[in-house]
Amino acid sequence: MTKITGKAQTIKEPLIAPYSRRNCVFFTIKIEQENGDDENSYWETLVYEEKIQSFMIKNNEDLIMVNPIQNPKNYKSHLVVDSKVSSGTFNNPSPKFEALLKQYDIKSTGLFGFNKSLRYTEAIIELGEEITVAGICEWKSLDKPIPGYSYSKIASLKSNQKQKLIITDLPKERIIRKS
Numbered sequence: 269m270t271k272i273t274g275k276a277q278t279i280k281e282p283l284i285a286p287y288s289r290r291n292c293v294f295f296t297i298k299i300e301q302e303n304g305d306d307e308n309s310y311w312e313t314l315v316y317e318e319k320i321q322s323f324m325i326k327n328n329e330d331l332i333m334v335n336p337i338q339n340p341k342n343y344k345s346h347l348v349v350d351s352k353v354s355s356g357t358f359n360n361p362s363p364k365f366e367a368l369l370k371q372y373d374i375k376s377t378g379l380f381g382f383n384k385s386l387r388y389t390e391a392i393i394e395l396g397e398e399i400t401v402a403g404i405c406e407w408k409s410l411d412k413p414i415p416g417y418s419y420s421k422i423a424s425l426k427s428n429q430k431q432k433l434i435i436t437d438l439p440k441e442r443i444i445r446k447s
Contacts, residue, residue, distance in 0.1 A: 269431065270405040274327035276393050283319050285392045287368050288351050293323035294336075294393040294435065296347060299372060302356075302385035311387070315372050320345075320435075323393075325401060325425075333408065333424040334401050336433055342426075343433035347391035354387040361386070393437050401425055402434040 282291035299315040318338070325332045336343045355361035360383060361369065361376045368388065369376050378384050393399055403425030410422055427433045 269402055270425065271400060271402040272325050272327055272332050272425065273398065273400045274325040274330075274332070276395060276397050276399050277324040277326050277331075278395055279322050279324060279333075282395055283321060285351075285390055286317075286371065287353065287364070287388060287390045288392070290392060290394050292392040292394050294320040294345070294347070295390065296345075296392075297388065297390045299369070299374060299386065299388050302387075314374060314386075325399065331422060332401075332405075333422050334403070334433065334435070335424065335426060336435065341432075343435055345435045346438060347393065347435075348437050349389045349391045350394075351390040352388065354385075355383050356385040357383055359383065391437075393435070397437055398439075399435065399437045401436075403427055404431060 276293050278293055282293060283295060284290070285292050285295045286297055296318045297315065298313060300311040300313050302309055303312050304310050320336045320338060320343075322333065322335045325334060353362065353365045355365060355376055365388065366376055369386070374386070376384055376386060404427065406424055406426060407421045408424040425433060
């Protein structure tokens, strides 16, 4: 198992995070609604979305390719939440949050026009963000050249049936303490 820390770079068009609208290679979002009464309230997940694409890690002058797959999922991730927003009875949703809810066909008000208690979290790996990825390292021959990379082979982090890729944007100091 090899662990690499470096800056995230895209191989193709980047993903765009739904709320923050930032370019990224990976994002997860969750929209939840509070249900129940004061004593027995709970948060129900209305939307959970996770999108990831193949990307590179730049470590000094070295490039390492990472090829996560969503189905079947070949990675585990732990991302820092970058954006949080909520609404409730006396807390109107911002126009930006309202637009996001509309995108997922969620109404911010209930039967009598009162605001629903909703919360949203977004975690992303932004282009240029320092991340750490662990996986099985192997050399891969390139079918097509990569702009700015003049070699015919590249190091690649992959998974197998016993070991998944591990992807995180936790600060390096926190990773060392948790290990």
